[in-house]
Amino acid sequence: MHKFEEKTTATQPIYDGRIIQVRVDDVVLPNGASSKRELVKHPGAVAVIAVTDEGKIVLVEQYRKAMEKALVEIPAGKLEQGEAPLATAMRELEEETGYICEDMKLLYSFYTSPGFADEIIYLYEATGLTKKEDKADLDEDEFVDLLEVTLEEAWELIQEQRIHDAKTILAMQYLQLKK
Amino acid sequence: MHKFEEKTTATQPIYDGRIIQVRVDDVVLPNGASSKRELVKHPGAVAVIAVTDEGKIVLVEQYRKAMEKALVEIPAGKLEQGEAPLATAMRELEEETGYICEDMKLLYSFYTSPGFADEIIYLYEATGLTKKEDKADLDEDEFVDLLEVTLEEAWELIQEQRIHDAKTILAMQYLQLKK
Numbered sequence: 001m002h003k004f005e006e007k008t009t010a011t012q013p014i015y016d017g018r019i020i021q022v023r024v025d026d027v028v029l030p031n032g033a034s035s036k037r038e039l040v041k042h043p044g045a046v047a048v049i050a051v052t053d054e055g056k057i058v059l060v061e062q063y064r065k066a067m068e069k070a071l072v073e074i075p076a077g078k079l080e081q082g083e084a085p086l087a088t089a090m091r092e093l094e095e096e097t098g099y100i101c102e103d104m105k106l107l108y109s110f111y112t113s114p115g116f117a118d119e120i121i122y123l124y125e126a127t128g129l130t131k132k133e134d135k136a137d138l139d140e141d142e143f144v145d146l147l148e149v150t151l152e153e154a155w156e157l158i159q160e161q162r163i164h165d166a167k168t169i170l171a172m173q174y175l176q177l178k179k
Numbered sequence: 180m181h182k183f184e185e186k187t188t189a190t191q192p193i194y195d196g197r198i199i200q201v202r203v204d205d206v207v208l209p210n211g212a213s214s215k216r217e218l219v220k221h222p223g224a225v226a227v228i229a230v231t232d233e234g235k236i237v238l239v240e241q242y243r244k245a246m247e248k249a250l251v252e253i254p255a256g257k258l259e260q261g262e263a264p265l266a267t268a269m270r271e272l273e274e275e276t277g278y279i280c281e282d283m284k285l286l287y288s289f290y291t292s293p294g295f296a297d298e299i300i301y302l303y304e305a306t307g308l309t310k311k312e313d314k315a316d317l318d319e320d321e322f323v324d325l326l327e328v329t330l331e332e333a334w335e336l337i338q339e340q341r342i343h344d345a346k347t348i349l350a351m352q353y354l355q356l357k358k
Contacts, residue, residue, distance in 0.1 A: 002242055002249045004240075004241060004242035004249060004322045004323075005242055006242055014194045014201065015193045018215070018217065019294075020295055022193070022194055022199075022219075024196065025244060027244060029320055030322050033319065033320070036197070037244040038194075038196040038197065038198050040199070040219055040295075045294070061183075063183035063184055063185055064290075064293040064294070065185050065204060065216040065218060066216075066218050066219070066220075066290075066295060066297040067293060067297050070181040070183060071290070071293055073293070078294070108337070109340075110343055110344050110345045111250070112292045112345050113291045113292050113296060113298055114245060114246060114250055114343075114344045115245075115255075116199055116219075116221070116298075117219075117245055117296065118245040141208055141212070141214040143183045143208065144183075145183075158287070161288075164288070164290055164293075165290040165293045166289045166290065166291050166300070166345040167345060170345055170348060170349045173349065173353065173356060174352065177352060177355060177356060
């Protein structure tokens, strides 16, 4: 048990959605005082760093409703119930980009918003890419554009804030460090 | 307007909390079909890369209820209503670590979970650190331990998953790239 552990004395379920669950926990703090924690449960996700044999990074642009703008990101997707992260990574890469790969290696996992959400992302690196299909095979509520850029072009996209999320900046720094 | 824009036709408020707001939007997709988006609104946050004159990275360990475990992270905190991110960064660094700084530079901003939340983090780098107080001045529901580590030790913490969140890994990569 961690010395700062916060014991739950009551849980109030707020919302049970298709993707997220929301609840508020009453907790006892290490000093004995009471507080509340607003918590979002998320199934977790994968993200994939994929670089073609020509040295181009495979990215996708999609509309993100929470920000009401389109973002350019590395391919990513939620874990399905009972699906291993590696299988999700293979599936999402193919569905979103049409690429299959020879090897898929786990680099890191990380929580995205530890202050209020338990979302974890498993970040993979795909190598030995082959384009399987001309068109991506997307979920029915998913619309994405494929981009293939150099690392230098990716840094420009970061400057322009078209790349503007933590996992994708982390992925670009990973590729920069690999150089 | 982006070609993939999702127009909102109805909004269902779910929860209006102290930190987060949750709502479900009915949207019309680019192909005319309908879907729902589960969305979390968050006030945004800052995070601070702080390296002492002795080359030690200032980190904090705290209990994260969403994961039911303690994580080691760079100092961070939520934006208060009407507070500029730079002021939040100065305040959080001092409150959580007791350090004040001569300079505070914005490096990046990034969304943490663009698939369901609008949380944005402004990542700063603090330089010219001076320890102002022996004890950190924390919020009443906040309990943190201060750690000061080398970059090599930080990579070990990442391996051990005691550092296990996106912003802190991204910050350690930034410091590695600066070397």
